[in-house]
Amino acid sequence: MNFTETEEQVALRKAVAELGRRYGHEYAAPRARSREPLSELWKEAGQSGFVGINLPEEFGGGGAGMYELAIVGEELNAAGCGLLMLVVSPAINGTIIAKYGTDSQKQRWLPGLASGETIMAFGVTEPDAGSNTHKITTTARRDGDDWVLNGRKYYVSGVDHAQAILIVARTEDARTGKLKPALFAFPTDTPGFEYTAIDMDVVMPDRQFMLYLDDVRLPADALIGEDPDASDAALAQLFAGLNPERIMAAAGSVGMGRYALDKAVGYANERAVWGGKPIGTHQGISHPLAKAKVELELSKLMMQKAASLYDSGDEMGAGESANMAKYAAAEAAIAAVDQAVQTHGGNGLAHEYGLGNLVLGARVARIAPVSREMILNFVAQFSLGLPKSY
Numbered sequence: 001m002n003f004t005e006t007e008e009q010v011a012l013r014k015a016v017a018e019l020g021r022r023y024g025h026e027y028a029a030p031r032a033r034s035r036e037p038l039s040e041l042w043k044e045a046g047q048s049g050f051v052g053i054n055l056p057e058e059f060g061g062g063g064a065g066m067y068e069l070a071i072v073g074e075e076l077n078a079a080g081c082g083l084l085m086l087v088v089s090p091a092i093n094g095t096i097i098a099k100y101g102t103d104s105q106k107q108r109w110l111p112g113l114a115s116g117e118t119i120m121a122f123g124v125t126e127p128d129a130g131s132n133t134h135k136i137t138t139t140a141r142r143d144g145d146d147w148v149l150n151g152r153k154y155y156v157s158g159v160d161h162a163q164a165i166l167i168v169a170r171t172e173d174a175r176t177g178k179l180k181p182a183l184f185a186f187p188t189d190t191p192g193f194e195y196t197a198i199d200m201d202v203v204m205p206d207r208q209f210m211l212y213l214d215d216v217r218l219p220a221d222a223l224i225g226e227d228p229d230a231s232d233a234a235l236a237q238l239f240a241g242l243n244p245e246r247i248m249a250a251a252g253s254v255g256m257g258r259y260a261l262d263k264a265v266g267y268a269n270e271r272a273v274w275g276g277k278p279i280g281t282h283q284g285i286s287h288p289l290a291k292a293k294v295e296l297e298l299s300k301l302m303m304q305k306a307a308s309l310y311d312s313g314d315e316m317g318a319g320e321s322a323n324m325a326k327y328a329a330a331e332a333a334i335a336a337v338d339q340a341v342q343t344h345g346g347n348g349l350a351h352e353y354g355l356g357n358l359v360l361g362a363r364v365a366r367i368a369p370v371s372r373e374m375i376l377n378f379v380a381q382f383s384l385g386l387p388k389s390y
Contacts, residue, residue, distance in 0.1 A: 003301075013071050016050055020079025025259075025354040028081040032205045032357060037161045041081055045072070046116020051086065054244075055094050059110035065311035066091070066244050070251035070303060077255025078262075080354060084206045085119055085158050087248040087369070092241035093120040093166045096183065100225035100237045109164070109185060120185070121162040123153035123211050124238070133168065133181070133238060138213060140169040140182055140223075147218045149184065149192075153211035155368070159195045160207060162188055166224070167213070168238060181235050183224040192216040202364055203357045243310055245369050246322035250303040253329035253365045257296045257336035260358055264289055264340035267347075285343055292336040299328035320383055327375045330365035337362040 005013070023041045031038055045051050054069040055061025062068065073086050094113045097105055112118025129135040138151025149169055159165065164187050171182045186193075193216050195209040225237055268280030268289065279285050306321035337358045341348030349356045366372050380386040 009071060012068055013075055016072050016075040017079065020076045020081055023081045025080030028205065029354065032203045035207050036205060038081060038083060038205050042083055042116055051116035052090050052114025054090055055110055055114045056098055059106055060114040066247050067307035067311055070247055070307050073248050073251040074255040077252045078258040080259050082252055082255060087245055088122045088157060089113055089120045091244040091248045092122050095244050096237050096241045097224065099240050104221060105224065118164060119158065119162040121156055121159045121165040123156045123165055124168040125155050126152060127154050136168060136170060138169045140171050145220050147223060149213045149216040151213050156209045156211055158206045159188060159209045164188060181238060183237050184218055184222045185224055186218050186222045190216055202360045243318050243322045246326040247303060247306050247310065249365060249369055250325035250329035253333035254296060254300045254303060256358060256362055257333035260337040260340035260355060261292055263355060264343040267344055288339045292339050295332040296336060299325060299332040302328055323375045323378050327372060333362045333365055
């Protein structure tokens, strides 16, 4: 494994960091408080080629990989202005459509996803299914050449400013009567598709929504890839988007932890009490910050490993590493944010220092997009060979 980034990756990291500095926490914080998406930043990131950097060049993307998209996610979060929909629109949906979509579906969706002009949300979670994607109840039935979808989804990000959505539903196998997964992409203004915001305590620019699908009629070409009655391809399609999702979640957590740690180090170098020396001279301050740095670097290495394995085509290795990276980065970010707040004392919860919102924001990463417990279940079963526990 090469631990040195290429010249192109170094240049990308520098360019994204510069973009992030021009916006930063001062831009993102008021929009988060008013629940407004970071539209100007998203637009510029798209125009700069950062949003679709992982998508095929023939459809307007950068032709790079998840490693490069993770750089974008990490650096923007490190600047205090992370873009949540990078995890969803190009990483999950773009990957699925690029790998499994028909030629016409790729032509329809990928150019917009690559430029950022089209934001595509992703609906899989349901109130009664949680993380168990095998138990979703949103159904799709045939009606002539069309499909009709009915069901509910919740904790779906950014639907209010998305032009399209990818929905995971289930069809009934005509031969066995068993439900089989199927993925559908369609515009958010399709009749019968409605959504309402979930009232959240987390202060973020992107809101969470409950979705209602009541007789949503879709044309045949809304179905991604192969006919679900002919194969089990849709399950592979769904899981194709999960490794990129975990890699991007890890990148976001690493970036968030870096932002908090940078704030803490700056404060510890300037704040002087108890004898006039900077508080950073005291090991009670410096050692916890050093520990946070170590843990962030370790989780970043696992995230980079996961992205490298994914881009090399090693799906099995990437799955294990992506789950481990998401787990480690979430824990490291939570610890870094907590120590940054503690280093600031009361100022750590003052709005002007830009840390208070991160206390809950970092905590989200322990739950979403998959809980810490489900990752431990995965590692216990697939990495250690222990019996399945659920």
